[in-house]
Amino acid sequence: MPDPRLTDLSRRLPELRLLTEAADLQHYGRDWTRRWTPAPLAIALPSTLEEVQEVVRWASQQGVAIVPSGGRTGLSGGAVAASGELVLSLQRMNRVLDFNAVDRTLTVQSGIVLQHVHDAAREHGLLYPVDFAARGSCSIGGNIATNAGGIRVIRYGNTREWIAGLKVVTGSGDLLELNRGLIKNSSGYDFRQLLIGSEGTLGIVVEATLKLTDPPPPSQVMLLALPDMDALMQVFALFQARLRLQAFEFFTDLALHHVLAHGAQRAIEGEHPYYVVTEFDAADEAAEEVALAAFGQALEQGWVSDGVIAQSEAQAAALWRLREGITESLAARQPYKNDISVRISAVPAFLHEMRALLASEYPDIEVVWFGHIGDGNLHINVLRPADMAEDAFIAQCEHVTRLLAATLQSHAGSISAEHGIGLVKRAYLESTRSAAEIALMRGVKQVFDPAGILNPGKLLD
Ligand code: MLT
Ligand code: ZN
Numbered sequence: 001m002p003d004p005r006l007t008d009l010s011r012r013l014p015e016l017r018l019l020t021e022a023a024d025l026q027h028y029g030r031d032w033t034r035r036w037t038p039a040p041l042a043i044a045l046p047s048t049l050e051e052v053q054e055v056v057r058w059a060s061q062q063g064v065a066i067v068p069s070g071g072r073t074g075l076s077g078g079a080v081a082a083s084g085e086l087v088l089s090l091q092r093m094n095r096v097l098d099f100n101a102v103d104r105t106l107t108v109q110s111g112i113v114l115q116h117v118h119d120a121a122r123e124h125g126l127l128y129p130v131d132f133a134a135r136g137s138c139s140i141g142g143n144i145a146t147n148a149g150g151i152r153v154i155r156y157g158n159t160r161e162w163i164a165g166l167k168v169v170t171g172s173g174d175l176l177e178l179n180r181g182l183i184k185n186s187s188g189y190d191f192r193q194l195l196i197g198s199e200g201t202l203g204i205v206v207e208a209t210l211k212l213t214d215p216p217p218p219s220q221v222m223l224l225a226l227p228d229m230d231a232l233m234q235v236f237a238l239f240q241a242r243l244r245l246q247a248f249e250f251f252t253d254l255a256l257h258h259v260l261a262h263g264a265q266r267a268i269e270g271e272h273p274y275y276v277v278t279e280f281d282a283a284d285e286a287a288e289e290v291a292l293a294a295f296g297q298a299l300e301q302g303w304v305s306d307g308v309i310a311q312s313e314a315q316a317a318a319l320w321r322l323r324e325g326i327t328e329s330l331a332a333r334q335p336y337k338n339d340i341s342v343r344i345s346a347v348p349a350f351l352h353e354m355r356a357l358l359a360s361e362y363p364d365i366e367v368v369w370f371g372h373i374g375d376g377n378l379h380i381n382v383l384r385p386a387d388m389a390e391d392a393f394i395a396q397c398e399h400v401t402r403l404l405a406a407t408l409q410s411h412a413g414s415i416s417a418e419h420g421i422g423l424v425k426r427a428y429l430e431s432t433r434s435a436a437e438i439a440l441m442r443g444v445k446q447v448f449d450p451a452g453i454l455n456p457g458k459l460l461d
Contacts, residue, residue: 019043029081031074040081049206057173060451068200070139076422107209110141126212129156133324147197149418154374165209171449200455202448220282221316224307225272231303242294243280248374262329277323335381336397341417361400377417405431
């Protein structure tokens with residue numbers, strides 16, 4: 001017997017594609033976090049923004065919660081539907097709508113995969129610079145919902161910097177056209193920026209106008225082995241002063257161990273505790289000389305113990321795989337993830353405290369760190385031992401996260417740098433945002449989503 005609410009939805013929108021098979025509910029009801037059991041009411045796959053509006057109006061009248069859904073590569077449970085919600089997948093709304101050569105913008109539907117945005121920009125000789133390992137499956141709508149960062153933030157900033165305009169459906173079903181691609185627009189509150197990073201709790205992004213830029217000059221990729229943690233920020237300061245960096249990413253020997261076991265190729269022999277993959281502009285031989293000189297100086301100072309510079313595109317890709325392959329190499333272990341940030345100047349002091357904390361609180365547990373150290377963003381992936389029950393493991397990780405949140409608070413950091421709060425970090429929001437801020441967030445939510453149907457329980461409880 002079909003749910004009468006779904007019968008009503010199909011009557012109102014006979015063309016709307018609706019899925020209710022168990023396999024579809026499983027597939028669309030979860031993201032890359034595997035902690036929650038998917039249990040959505042159904043999956044709606046609208047093909048027009050008018051359909052999105054009508055689904056929202058129906059949900060508001062029926063009191064059905066909506067989980068907006070893109071590529072579901074999120075790591076904070078923001079796209080999980082575990083409580084009878086309607087998953088509203090933007091998967092079919094995945095087209096490029098317009099390229100404007102004068103404005104240098106690309107207008108897309110929000111279900112488009114990030115890789116397709118990169119390809120479309122490249123076809124016009126331009127670059128959409130936000131980039132990370134999930135590029136082949138994440139959607140631009142999800143990137144906007146979490147203000148996604150990734151591996152080139154050091155050069156280009158986060159998603160927020162690249163959004164010239166948004167079309168958004170609010171919780172009342174209204175369609176808002178935010179900023180309309182303007183560069184200068186001093187006409188009151190910028191709802192575009194408010195919507196970016198709001199994790200689907202204020203509106204459903206249906207279209208985005210993306211800024212594009214010139215592609216960077218030819219670059220080179222270098223892998224460095226470091227003898228200790230203090231060297232990390234010394235090398236960063238040196239390389240940043242001498243080179244024009246596109247990326248500066250770090251990982252530990254344990255991360256390397258997992259990524260090698262998952263098929264990546266070793267590039268530096270021997271045991272080293274820390275590694276950096278860096279990419280920098282190197283248009284000519286002179287630029288390459290500067291890079292080698294910086295490497296030589298780091299070697300002399302004892303800040304690096306070994307290094308390799310890619311000699312071909314294939315080798316550059318192999319070096320990048322050592323860093324970008326880490327998440328995938330750990331995925332089968334369903335790690336407990338922290339995604340934290342502090343100001344770059346606070347990184348050295350914070351790292352020391354954090355390392356002591358993790359060593360004392362996880363004595364017998366594998367803790368893999370890596371991340372965008374040039375942005376002050378660190379990923380901590382904690383791996384459950386085979387003989388430890390999942391509940392006990394999560395309880396221990398939550399306990400450590402509370403301690404970590406307090407350490408972050410004392411360094412004015414953030415409990416979520418780029419993955420979002422979602423369900424995973426909701427309990428720790430107070431460590432990063434004040435009570436007054438959270439009260440205002442609740443007020444804003446009430447204005448955009450008066451019936452409380454948009455991704456309830458995510459970000460705010
Ligand atoms: C990455 O930078 O690889 C991911 O954002 C981190 C993670 O999987 O924890
Ligand atoms: Zn990351």
